[in-house]
Amino acid sequence: MRSAPITLLLSAFLCTVGCSDSGDGDGGETASVGATGGTGGGATSGAGGATTSGAGGGATTGAGGGATTGTGDTTTGTGGATTGTGDTTTGAGGGTGGSDGTGGSAGGGSARVPAGSASTLREAGEKANPPILIGAAISGGGLNDNNYKRVAAAEHSYVTAENEMKWESVEPQAGQFSWGAGDNIVNWARQNNMKVKGHTLVWHNQLPGWMSSMTGKDNVTAAMRRHITQVMGHFKDRIDSWDVVNEAVQTDSDTGVGNPRMRPSVFLNQIGEGYIDLAFQIAREQDPKAKLYYNDYSIDARNAKVDFVYNMVKGMVERGVPIDGVGFQMHIGPPNNEAGGADVAANLKRFTDLGLEVLISEMDINRCGGVVTAEEQLAYYHDIVEACFKLPKCTAVTFWGINDGRSWLNSWSGALCNGQQSSQSLLFNDQYQKKETYNRVMDALLGK
Ligand code: 9MR
Secondary structure, eight states: OOSSOOOOOOGGOOOOTTSSSSEEEEOOGGGGGGGGOOOOOOTTTOOOOOOOSSOOOTTSSSSSSSTTTTOOOTTOGGGGTTTTOTTTTTOOOOOOOTTHHHSSSSOOSOOBBBBBSSSHHHHHHHBBBBBBEEEEOOOGGGGGGGHHHHHHHHHOSEEEETTSSHHHOSSSBBOOOOOOOHHHHHHHHTTOOOOOEEEEEEOOOOHHHHTTTTTOOOHHHHHHHHHHHHHHHHHHHTTOOOEEEOOOEESSSSTTTTTOEOOOHHHHHHHHHTHHHHHHHHHHOTTTTTTEOOOOOOSSSSHHHHHHHHHHHHHHHHHEEEOOOOEEEESTTSSSSOOHHHHHHHHHHHHHHTTEEEEEEEEEEGGGGGSSSSHHHHHHHHHHHHHHHHHEEEEEEEEEEEEEEGOOGOOOSSSSTTTTSSSSSSOOOOOOOOOOOHHHHHHHHHHH
């Protein structure tokens, strides 16, 4: 298994706040040091692990493993040794260390068991235990193409509208809603027995001018409340998960490097940082059962941006803000970050240690500019999907599109495709044939 990128961007090394895993008690990652007694264990305590025997994960003391129970985790990690009982509630990592130092990489309770075989990605996800959703960004234009529809429905169980539920699409004029494009996608998804994630309620981008130029805290708060309430209300019982807030953090570079901070927007500027908590609270009032997510890019592995997001989300959990999970967009390569499987695994796990669900929410791997080679792309697809699959609390892998020719990257400034080259970023070519990237994803879903 390939675990680290050859072409590591600087961002991978920049670790400012909260980067250390020892403070998180992140069991799996510290496994290799377990030979001297194990250092992993609890999700929040960073304690646990046997201290004398080198068996880690509570072999002699019973102290390794779960955050609050102090028990090891025999199922997901080998470090739990004989005394561990697992801790499914906290999602804490298993014991670490032990004689082979391989403990607890999955964390979050029992490991996910792969299907024995599957003929589609969707089937591999559905037959896994627990199941994992396999998603795709779907565009209204794509649904005019029979081949696109056929592949999309056969291979996926989860849909995100690529643009059709964004603010400018659903509320182009103040208080006047337009549901047609979003309804088309939801209706098609339901006909094909697919779940839908709503994308996205509060975002600085693709906002109509009347909204982005609004002034006054009370005005913006009222507009945000109306938007969340109306949009979630319209799709209620047809959409059960939402990207409530999208991309609220920025850095000096889109790779997540340098000076992480809250991103200026009409919401931040007029309401203040509290707009994020408020958006989640309004969403929860509107739908007590929906899964509510924070979603962002270039937070996939290790850099200043994800440490900032980690602390932001941790604060939300501690304040009792109703957030259910975090979406890691996983746009790999220009203009975004590059992330190896091992770093992604460790990063996802520290968020599940907060008790949250995690999702890969917009995955693609851009080859334009030669920054990511063909070989690296295959390894990343396998290892990153594997990282999610191995974490039971990683509940979905969504790819940002179906076929290369329709990828947003082909024409996006900064993606180095210059509107001429294909980004070759997805799992299907323009004839909707499976690429080798597809095979590597399938392998990861089948535990190979
Ligand atoms: O794929 C989307 C593209 O068609 C739009 O032009 C673009 C506009 O901002 O948004 C793209 O989708 C973005 C998603 O909504 C949020 N994360 C980043 C995605 C790629 O830019």
